[in-house]
Amino acid sequence: MAFSQQLINLFAALLLLIAFAMLSQRRILSLINLFAMQGLMLTTSTAIVAWSSHQHHLYYSAALTLIIKVIALPWLLHRLIRKLNVKWDVEPMINIPSTMLIGLALVVFSFNLALPISQLAGTITRSTLGIAMASVLLSFMMMITRRKAVPQVIGFLAMENGLFFAATSSTYGMPMVVELGIALDVLVGSFIFGIFFFQIRETFDSLDTRHMEKLKED
Amino acid sequence: MSYSGLLLQLFQDALVVLIAPLLLGWVNQCRAWLQNRSGAGVLQPYRNLVKLFHKDAVLANNASPLFRFTPYILFSGMWLAAALVPVIATDLPLSPAVDVIALVGIFALARVFISLAAMDIGTAFGTLGARREMLVGFLAEPALLMVFFTASAISQSTSLVTIVETLAHRQFVLYPSLAFAAVAFVMVMLAENARIPVDNPATHLELTMIHEAMILEYSARHLALVEWASAIKLLAYITIGIALFAPWGIAEASNLEALPLALAALFLKLAVAGASLALLETLSAKLRIFRVPEYLGTAFLLAVLAMLVHFLLGA
Numbered sequence: 001m002a003f004s005q006q007l008i009n010l011f012a013a014l015l016l017l018i019a020f021a022m023l024s025q026r027r028i029l030s031l032i033n034l035f036a037m038q039g040l041m042l043t044t045s046t047a048i049v050a051w052s053s054h055q056h057h058l059y060y061s062a063a064l065t066l067i068i069k070v071i072a073l074p075w076l077l078h079r080l081i082r083k084l085n086v087k088w089d090v091e092p093m094i095n096i097p098s099t100m101l102i103g104l105a106l107v108v109f110s111f112n113l114a115l116p117i118s119q120l121a122g123t124i125t126r127s128t129l130g131i132a133m134a135s136v137l138l139s140f141m142m143m144i145t146r147r148k149a150v151p152q153v154i155g156f157l158a159m160e161n162g163l164f165f166a167a168t169s170s171t172y173g174m175p176m177v178v179e180l181g182i183a184l185d186v187l188v189g190s191f192i193f194g195i196f197f198f199q200i201r202e203t204f205d206s207l208d209t210r211h212m213e214k215l216k217e218d
Numbered sequence: 219m220s221y222s223g224l225l226l227q228l229f230q231d232a233l234v235v236l237i238a239p240l241l242l243g244w245v246n247q248c249r250a251w252l253q254n255r256s257g258a259g260v261l262q263p264y265r266n267l268v269k270l271f272h273k274d275a276v277l278a279n280n281a282s283p284l285f286r287f288t289p290y291i292l293f294s295g296m297w298l299a300a301a302l303v304p305v306i307a308t309d310l311p312l313s314p315a316v317d318v319i320a321l322v323g324i325f326a327l328a329r330v331f332i333s334l335a336a337m338d339i340g341t342a343f344g345t346l347g348a349r350r351e352m353l354v355g356f357l358a359e360p361a362l363l364m365v366f367f368t369a370s371a372i373s374q375s376t377s378l379v380t381i382v383e384t385l386a387h388r389q390f391v392l393y394p395s396l397a398f399a400a401v402a403f404v405m406v407m408l409a410e411n412a413r414i415p416v417d418n419p420a421t422h423l424e425l426t427m428i429h430e431a432m433i434l435e436y437s438a439r440h441l442a443l444v445e446w447a448s449a450i451k452l453l454a455y456i457t458i459g460i461a462l463f464a465p466w467g468i469a470e471a472s473n474l475e476a477l478p479l480a481l482a483a484l485f486l487k488l489a490v491a492g493a494s495l496a497l498l499e500t501l502s503a504k505l506r507i508f509r510v511p512e513y514l515g516t517a518f519l520l521a522v523l524a525m526l527v528h529f530l531l532g533a
Contacts, residue, residue, distance in 0.1 A: 009531045013394035016527070020519065024512075097515040104522055111530050130530050 004052035011045035012128040015165060016107070019135040022158060023103050023142050024096050028086060028150055032077045035154050038161050039069030046168050055172050064183050065164070073157060073190055077150070080194050086150060086207060093145045103138055110134040117170070132166035149200055149207045153193045160186055223309045226477075227301070230310065234300040234457075238449040239263035241456070241492055248496030263449060270442035278339045278435060288335035289436065289443035295328040296447040300454040303461055306480045308379050308468060317376040318366040321458075322359060325410070328447070329355050336432035343424065347431025350507060354416060354428065357514035358409045361402055364521030368399040369462050371528050378461060386465040394531065398524035400463045404498075405517035407455045409510070411448070414499040416510055426504060456491045460484075 018038040025031045043066045050058030092099060114130030136159055143155035160182070167174045174182075197207060204211040243260035250257025277286070302316050316324075333351050336344035370376045372393065373384035409416040412429035422430055433444050461468075467483030505513055 010394045010397075013398065013523075013527050013531070016523065017398070017520075020523070024516065097512055100515055100519050104519060107523070107526055111526060114530075127531050131527075 002052070004048055007048050008045050008052075008128060011041050011048070012131040012165070012169070015041045015045070015135055015161075016131050016138075019138040019158065019162070020100065020103060022154070023099055023138055023145075026092075026096075028081055028148075029078075031151060031154050032074050032081070035077075035158055035161075036070050036074040038158060039065060039073075042161055042165055043070060045165070049168055049172065053172060057176055058168065058172065060176065061164075061168070061179050064179065068183050068187055069157070069161065072187065076190055076194070077154070080197065081150060084150075084197055084201060084207070086148070093147060099141070099145055103141060106137045106141060107134045110137055128169040129166060132162055132169050134162075135165065136162035138162075147208050147210060149193075149197055149209050152209065153190065157186065157190065223311045226307045227310050227312055230306060231297070231301045234305070234450060234453055235297060235446075237488075238300070238453040239267060239446065241453050241488055242449040244489065244492045245452075245496050248493045249500060252496060252500040263445075267442050267446060270437075270445070271439050273438040275438035275440055280340065281435075282338055284331075285335045285338040285435075286440070288331045289440040289447070291331050292328050292447040293443045293450075295324050295331075296450040296454060299324045300450050300457065302378065303454060303457045304379050304382050304468065305457045305461070306468065306477065306484055308383055310379065313379045314377065318370065318378055318381075319363070319376055321378070322363055322366070325362075325451075326355070326359065328451075332432055332444075336435075339435045341435065343431045343434050347428055347434075350428040351432060353507075354409050354510060354514070357511055357518070358406045361514060361518040361521045362406045362410070364518065364525055365399045365403045365406065365462070368395055368521065368524040368528055371525065372396065378458075382461050382465045382468060385462070386468055393528075395524040395528035396463060398520050398527060400459070402517045402520035402524065403459055403462065405513065405520070407459065408498070409514055409517070411452045411455060413495070415502050415505050415513060418504055426507075453488075456488060456495075457484075460487050460491065 015038060018034055018041065022031060022034045022038070025034060043062050046058055046062040046065060050056065050062060094102070110133035111130040114133050118127055118129045139155045139159035139162055142158065143152045146152050146155065164182075200209070200212070201207055204214075240260060240263070243258075243263045246262065247257045247260050299321055302310070302313055302321060304310055304313060329351060333348035336348040336351075338344070366376070369381050369385070372395070373381045375381060375384070408414065412419050417428040417430075418426060419429065421427060422434075424431070429448070433441065436444055464487060467487075468480055
């Protein structure tokens, strides 16, 4: 096994580890820091894939990831929670050890799912596809199990990280146009989410999304 | 079984028993330095042991024979465990008898006996400590087993000697799975040896103690044996960690010339491990007892992830 592939495997494993850490995290501030760290892992692994496979456009995606997911979005989220004044603990719907166990089951599921797919792929990073899928599912679960709006949005953003990693590992990344589009989407999306946060808080005096069920007409 | 192998085994048996208090003293000394205290010196555990052996034992009126022979079982169990781990050479006549799973079994046996002895007298503290110990033990054991399984999956053997020989002889390969397993192992080691995030070895505060609560009724030579046994347990865990994750420098089968080098490497690694243990303990705060399942659940999760990552990435 080449050294670059070992490095990619290592960063993939770290990505998965951070996904689990986010799942078990109780504080919003550390959640944001973890999200930034996950972005950093993604940047590094993308750069290593670019270097080892001589795909120059991947350097641009790595730079884009670095700027948007490691610097801009965490900064934006930090500002947002300072303004909303929400630093309190996140209450998950299921207790954390059970969440972790369900997360483990998800990892086993996605590894099994990815095994036949990754055998078809010809890239050097094909074995990391399972990890990418696992981190998508874990972020998805984080969105489901959290009550407050901010962690749900961080889950959404982390899910995009996983998708991006899946794209890099299975096909050496998406075309540049698509990538730029997604990056801008995420950026604009988080702005809109920010506005939503303020609106939700103004209407319900809380960021708990369960209150939104009151909006239903019976 | 070779003659030199037998000699090595005897040498290792004597070595682990004699240096275990030294390691404990070193860890305590490092902690003292980190907390800006002068400390009692690295030889303090030996002095404690000598003092305790010279005292007369006091037993409760309703102590059963179980209470009296548990320290000997503990001591011999821990000695056996420490003697089985290849620390200076891989050629040990005793080691084919026992693999990593049996090693976990030996630790479990010791735990059962100390818990029974703690409940034997019938004081509230003993029972409390025994229950907490069982809570920690039943969560730590699967995590420890998963760590061992990861190392076994890489070297395709559950024998510690084979694992060490395989891992010491590879060219440099990054194993993400082993890194995960190492973190999980450190977490389990802290919990099993009653170190700080789970238990505080330096306190007798009734609300927090686990290990100390169980041995509260012991005195004199019994207490000395129990404390010596826990020092050997710490040494055994650290040497298992060294064997699994940093086995470089170990002497090969029946190669007596490599022995001085292996010994020097062992002492260096033990010193580093002891200092980092002290650092880790100083940096972390003690967990509430109800957070311990979460902590050990994380260790188990990491160990299982290590296993999964090994099977997915083949590394």
